[in-house]
Amino acid sequence: MRYFLLGGLLTLLLSACSTSPVTQGLAPITTRWARDPETLDPLAVPNQSAIDATNLLHLALLQIDYQRNEYAPALAQALPQAHLVGDSLTILDYQLREAATWDDGHPVLATDVDFTLKLMQCPGLPNENNRAQFGFIRQVRLDPANPRRFTLVCRSQGPETITASGDFSVLPEASLDPAHTLRRLPLAALQDWPAARPPAPAVQALVQRYQRANLARQPNNLPGCGAYRLTTWDTNRQLRFRRKAHWWADKLRPAPFVLQARPQELVFAVLPDDAAAALALRRHDIDVYPQVPARIFKQLQASPAAQRDFSFYTASSYDILSVGFNTRRAALRDKLTRQALSRLFDPASLLLATQLGQGSRTVGLLPPGSPFYNDSLPLPAYAPTQAATLLRQAGWQRAADGHWRQPGTAAPLALAMRYRAEETTFATVGLQFQAAAAQLGIPVTLLPAENSVNTSQLEAGNFDLYIRLVKGSPFGVNFATLLHSQAIGGGNITGFGRPDTDRLLVAAATEGSPRRKRLLLRRLQVMLREEMPILPLFFMPYRLAASRQLRHVVASGLKPGYAIMSLGWPAADSPSTSKP
């Protein structure tokens, strides 16, 4: 009897574990997400999972082409025509695609773009990031002769104005504001609305309608123009998206890369633990594992069974592991001291130890493949002897007790280094620096802390050095967010900034001529090396493991590290093949 029971239970378990045979072309592609998107409100998008999901449901004027790592027209027919006006304005002429429609069949029009930009400025909605990001678009001029043409008046100049102007999900006006009440309010009036003044009645009513729609959890309450619809969302477990049977972009010939959507169904399995995700990949519970940690990637590559089943991809990302110096601290005010300390980091060994040597070392904030990269500068390297020499040049003297002191001061050179606690790469960098500094007689206290505590301490300037990941991109070179004196208290944590360096940063960001831009950026990299407010150690790699059967895998150095909509099973070409 008990063998019967045991056998029954095993049968039940096995039947639950096995999958029914399905045609491979229609089989879902399952991808690992480390976290739940938490909200699918197109205005909020607080994390990478939410960004990825929103890109399936909605479209922007311009979207990232992961094949070329550049922005390409999506809802827009082409990249906008730009005209500079004076020394601070840019006029951008856009034309929307004729074929673009919402789920309900209505065309995507210029009024939808105007509405979306105004929605970003309505108080009471989760649009605080958008308000700051798109506040430079001051006006939308509609073309009375063509409902798909419009002009954006932007309060900025420079190449990034074009890409930044089209990087937001366009939302349908007809669904959220059927009476067109927002059309009467100019965009600039909403942007300049005093905080103390109550919002206009039209805005209040719109905000209430938006909140009632509950788009955070029910994104299907709003028609989208993206290729997919959400079918299930089991919080913290999985999300399932199904491709629309008749998507407007299917009519485009040839279909641009950003508007190709091969998978019929996409499943995102939320697996927070890396080891569990690796086992899920090995068991074929997931087909794509992006952002694989170095150790697990190495183990997978070493396994013959995994090598047989999966393909492995590596791409150098635009995320820079960097060290920052608090230039407001008396001990670190002198650039020679900062230069000396930077010689105590060993980027080559750290890259090998933490990233298996993948990724790329750099002289500055630009990746080595960039046309603006200053290859005349030597790569930062571990040089403790040089560090001691530079410290002496900065006026430090080594006392009999082995510590370094400035003449006339009792306090020795001692440093506190902050970083996010759960990052092993950060901890490795901290320990390497601590050991190197100890050999030179500089005590270093490591202060790992939980993310929000760490951020608060950095914003309050309560540190000597920090380790963090600076997220970059190939789209622009606006380093003002990191280094401009106006950004102190914002993105500039080091407190660095002088009028001459500010001018150089702005000039490099706004220069339109590639030749002059190259010169300015090369100068900027030299300045960064000399002043040393930030020491970029290396660009992190993105590692991707995907089922060997998947076709059209495009690995990229841009998050999420691959193009999800380009993936496909081979049976998409030959429907008779079945998934093993």
Next chain:
Amino acid sequence: MAGWLLARLGRAMVAAWAIASLVFISSRLLPGGPEQALLADASDYSRPTTTVRSGASQQAAQQAVRERLGLGLPVFYFTRSAQPAQAWHWHGTANQYHRWALGLLRGNLGYSYRDGQPVVVLLGQALTYTLPLALTAAALGGALALGLGLYLARAPGGWVRQAALALLSALQVTPLFLLALALLLALANPDFLDLLPAAGQAPPGATGGQLVGYWLARSALPLLGLVLSLLPVLTLPLVAALRHEAQADYATTARAKGLSAAWVLRRHALPNALLPLLTTLTDLLPTLLAGTVVVEVLFALPGSGRLLAEAAAAHDYPVVVAGVLFTAAARLLGLLLADVLYFVVDPRLRPAA
């Protein structure tokens, strides 16, 4: 007895309220806040940017988030200003605590800062995973501890008993994350034993029976991890208590009457040795409900432990405070349950007695 029960329940509710109030107020005094998690990193230039986000604009954005979430109001009825004068200010009912308390009295635990969903719904969804897991683990652990305790207490010596005791001691010093990871690598690993699923999804369109089978298989590993972590905590004190009772005079008398050692242990020593076990078991219930986070993360289960851990990291105060309230209530009810079980096992302890 009923009056005693009502008084204990009332005291438990007041204590739970006090704990939640303390967490509510102290959470608002922590460095950082939900705006940090909700706002983009100001130094991030992965998206094309045209403007420099100044410290002032960053603060304005943070303030806008705080206003939207209702955090612009004073925390309590009165506050002390940070000015040099350090005067006390009375804010009346226009404060965060008053709104929260009023909502709670109406059964509204608030809304998550991250997705705007009612906290009751989020907690309810998470508990549908955690409650069955935790209660089954507690029941299985308790039953196994009883059996194993009676077996191990019967006579010292014998290599099986020694090995079992050594194994229990080893399990007791093994952290749960290590134990769960070892189970995962041993029993859900294609390179070793690929017996149980750890993360797979139920087949689309699965029937009721298939879903039951899927969840039985899916919960086997987390359940095993929890039971193995519970077992030494429950068994080892029970074995010690049973052996102590077995030395008592009444046990010797029973043995002298000709009763077997097993009978004496089960019928005479166990009721007395059971009392500490009840306390341990009811103490573990709230820990199991809120503290299964390790198992939930490793086995990708969207339970309450994971919900609370993620809410704490994101400064999602309404979820955190509701979680604390729930855990405190579970803890206090656990204590109450322990008292009631004491009365059942030993009538001499009843209030009337």
